[in-house]
Amino acid sequence: MLSIDLYYDWDAFHAHYQTSLAPGMTTLLGASGEGKSTLLHLLGGFLQGRGRVSFQGQALEHLLPYERPISTLFQSDNLFPQLTVWQNVAVGIAPSLSLQAEQKAKVSWALKQTQLSDKADQYPQALSGGQAQRVAIARVLVREKPILLLDEPFSALDPALREEMLALVNDVTERFDMTTLLVSHMPSEAVFVGGKVMLIEKGKIMANEEASVLSGGQIPEVFSHYLRMTTAS
Numbered sequence: 001m002l003s004i005d006l007y008y009d010w011d012a013f014h015a016h017y018q019t020s021l022a023p024g025m026t027t028l029l030g031a032s033g034e035g036k037s038t039l040l041h042l043l044g045g046f047l048q049g050r051g052r053v054s055f056q057g058q059a060l061e062h063l064l065p066y067e068r069p070i071s072t073l074f075q076s077d078n079l080f081p082q083l084t085v086w087q088n089v090a091v092g093i094a095p096s097l098s099l100q101a102e103q104k105a106k107v108s109w110a111l112k113q114t115q116l117s118d119k120a121d122q123y124p125q126a127l128s129g130g131q132a133q134r135v136a137i138a139r140v141l142v143r144e145k146p147i148l149l150l151d152e153p154f155s156a157l158d159p160a161l162r163e164e165m166l167a168l169v170n171d172v173t174e175r176f177d178m179t180t181l182l183v184s185h186m187p188s189e190a191v192f193v194g195g196k197v198m199l200i201e202k203g204k205i206m207a208n209e210e211a212s213v214l215s216g217g218q219i220p221e222v223f224s225h226y227l228r229m230t231t232a233s
């Protein structure tokens with residue numbers, strides 16, 4: 001269980017995130033500027049907030065980003081352009097890139113899982129957007145961190161490819177019993193991936209429900225305003 005009770009202030013933005021996440025997929029919805037990315041940055045340790053965050057009883061707030069049991073995937077720029085695909089994954093195990101035989105086998109395994117074995121020697125510039133994000137997912141696999149944070153990583157991809165990537169994340173989450181938090185501004189993504197859905201407004205978690213509530217006949221009132229806004233825009 002990932003337990004969150006975090007405060008963050010920036011000018012007129014006063015966030016107090018209070019919730020807990022069970023293993024599995026959770027999609028974090030909310031309009032622009034409501035505080036989705038801020039929450040991910042606080043969890044990842046890239047922003048300094050106040051309060052507590054713990055995973056399976058272990059306090060995380062004093063840990064540096066690389067010490068936390070967390071991998072983060074951003075919208076873009078997840079790869080090092082000067083490194084090959086293989087090296088971009090290997091760097092998740094050892095920044096020096098000097099790997100033991102067993103670790104090398106793990107990189108090959110992760111590339112196979114993400115269907116990138118034939119791209120191992122290529123550089124990121126030669127990849128499509130979807131392939132580049134798959135490399136980033138392969139690195140997540142070798143890092144073996146139990147928490148995965150995704151900040152709209154597939155929003156630049158076309159809808160079919162986006163679904164393919166979401167299915168891959170879903171599969172990885174299930175197989176490795178991960179706790180995955182996906183930032184999105186598309187309610188349809190929450191329905192597609194299943195699991196839980198959270199709604200954020202002005203730095204507060206307003207709802208944390210089964211994602212199926214968004215596809216049922218009776219959508220909870222708390223989501224109605226947000227859904228009206230997204231369908232209107």
Ligand SMILES: Nc1ncnc2c1ncn2[C@@H]1O[C@H](COP(=O)(O)OP(=O)(O)OP(=O)(O)O)[C@@H](O)[C@H]1O
Pocket residue numbers: 010013030031032033034035036037038039185
């Ligand atoms: N370092 C910062 N510089 C400027 N504004 C900040 C900073 N940190 C937080 N904010 C404010 O925090 C609020 C939340 O921003 P955040 O990026 O988390 O929202 P978001 O829900 O992820 O939006 P979007 O969907 O547009 O990415 C914004 O209103 C923003 O003005």
